[in-house]
Amino acid sequence: MGFPPALRLVLLAFAVYQSxxxxxxxxxxxxxxxSLIAFLLWVVxxxxxxxxxxxxxxxxxxxxxxxxxxxxxxSVTGLNLLAYxxxxxxxxxxxxxTGRGALFVWSLxxxxxxxxxxxxxxxxxxxxxxxxxxxxxxxxSLGSCTALRSESMxxxxxxxx
Amino acid sequence: xWSFSKPAVTWTMVLVGIFAAILWDVLPSGxxxxxxxxxxxxxxxxxxxxxxxxxxxxxxxxxxxxxKRLIRCEGQPAILLTVVxxxxxxxxxxxxxxxxxxxxxxxxxxxxxxxxxxxxxWVRLKQRLAGADREIEAVYWFSNGRQCYDSSxxxxxxxxxxxxxxxxxxxxxxxxxxxxxxxxxxYPDWEAILRSLPALSRR
Numbered sequence: 511m512g513f514p515p516a517l518r519l520v521l522l523a524f525a526v527y528q529s530x531x532x533x534x535x536x537x538x539x540x541x542x543x544x545s546l547i548a549f550l551l552w553v554v555x556x557x558x559x560x561x562x563x564x565x566x567x568x569x570x571x572x573x574x575x576x577x578x579x580x581x582x583x584x585s586v587t588g589l590n591l592l593a594y595x596x597x598x599x600x601x602x603x604x605x606x607x608t609g610r611g612a613l614f615v616w617s618l619x620x621x622x623x624x625x626x627x628x629x630x631x632x633x634x635x636x637x638x639x640x641x642x643x644x645x646x647x648x649x650x651s652l653g654s655c656t657a658l659r660s661e662s663m664x665x666x667x668x669x670x671x
Numbered sequence: 672x673w674s675f676s677k678p679a680v681t682w683t684m685v686l687v688g689i690f691a692a693i694l695w696d697v698l699p700s701g702x703x704x705x706x707x708x709x710x711x712x713x714x715x716x717x718x719x720x721x722x723x724x725x726x727x728x729x730x731x732x733x734x735x736x737x738x739k740r741l742i743r744c745e746g747q748p749a750i751l752l753t754v755v756x757x758x759x760x761x762x763x764x765x766x767x768x769x770x771x772x773x774x775x776x777x778x779x780x781x782x783x784x785x786x787x788x789x790x791x792x793w794v795r796l797k798q799r800l801a802g803a804d805r806e807i808e809a810v811y812w813f814s815n816g817r818q819c820y821d822s823s824x825x826x827x828x829x830x831x832x833x834x835x836x837x838x839x840x841x842x843x844x845x846x847x848x849x850x851x852x853x854x855x856x857x858y859p860d861w862e863a864i865l866r867s868l869p870a871l872s873r874r
Contacts, residue, residue, distance in 0.1 A: 513681055513685070514678050514681070514682070517678075517681065517682055517685060520685070520686075520689075521685065524689050524692075528692075531762060534730060534731070537730075538727055538730055538731055539773065540773030540774065541769070541773050578685055578688055581688075581689075581692065582688045582689070582691065582692045584692070585691075585692035585693070585695040585696050586692070586695055586834070586835055587831045587834060587835055588761040588762070588830060588831060588834040589831060590762060628769075629766070629769055632766075632768070632769045632772050632773070633772070636772075636773055
């Protein structure tokens with residue numbers, strides 16, 4: 511059990527507000543040139559899981575609580591990374607890969623659209639780094655969606671039977 | 672374990688958190704005006720003129736106070752100075768090598784450079800433009816009002832501490848970046864330039 515659905519929407523809106531510098535980074539920072547695409551690809555499993563009404567094993571209350579702490583701590587510390595983590599957690603509340611392995615890899619994949627990756631790997635050519643990030647996120651999302659499909663299969667077969 | 676089972680309590684706690692976060696953002700943070708705003712335009716061995724920020728720079732620096740000047744020191748090539756004070760926008764303070772690499776420059780050499788207030792970093796950068804190599808040199812440091820240093824991680828930590836304490840432990844760090852323009856054959860003598868501009872490394 512987690513937050514009421516309306517409160518989750520409020521928190522998602524707050525997460526978007528707290529992450530507003532992300533749009534600026536995507537527009538102007540040379541190392542973030544492809545990060546919007548990486549973000550959109552990362553969100554695909556959220557949409558697919560939502561559409562398929564998948565339930566994850568992760569505890570919703572804990573995810574909600576960590577997201578709130580991150581979003582409030584962003585204002586206190588000024589660390590944008592906390593807002594981006596909060597945004598990723600709130601998005602995951604609307605749908606996420608099932609299975610611990612897929613969820614773990616997909617969660618780590620969120621860092622690929624965050625500017626911290628561009629900052630940490632700024633010795634790599636910006637265009638090459640952009641393509642690497644997009645390719646990795648695409649593979650992770652594809653894997654997550656495939657995992658969703660295979661885990662749902664018995665249920666779908668059961669329904670048809 | 673807390674299960675958020677009472678919606679009214681959950682709503683109240685979350686909304687109070689959001690309200691407190693927004694208040695923390697909008698209330699005056701206790702940081703005074705930039706320590707660099709009254710840098711002199713003329714001295715015995717230098718003269719400076721203000722250079723307007725580009726639209727991209729304005730967007731990147733947000734509300735931060737920025738000083739951008741073209742400096743001419745006696746017997747030295749022209750230098751572009753950019754001072755970004757993070758007091759009003761901590762996020763404007765970046766590792767400058769991140770921005771320079773992003774702008775297509777390659778670092779070919781770098782070294783720490785002792786300056787009166789601590790340590791700066793000297794870098795030589797190369798860029799290939801229209802089939803020709805162009806080289807410039809840059810010197811940068813961060814200043815927390817007490818010390819100058821070249822570590823971007825330390826400036827990040829200083830910025831967080833200043834913000835969390837509402838600037839009671841000290842001002843937000845500022846970034847001082849100077850680079851040559853690469854239009855002259857001569858490389859700058861940074862020690863001579865910094866000797867001509869003592870006010871810069873003592874803030």
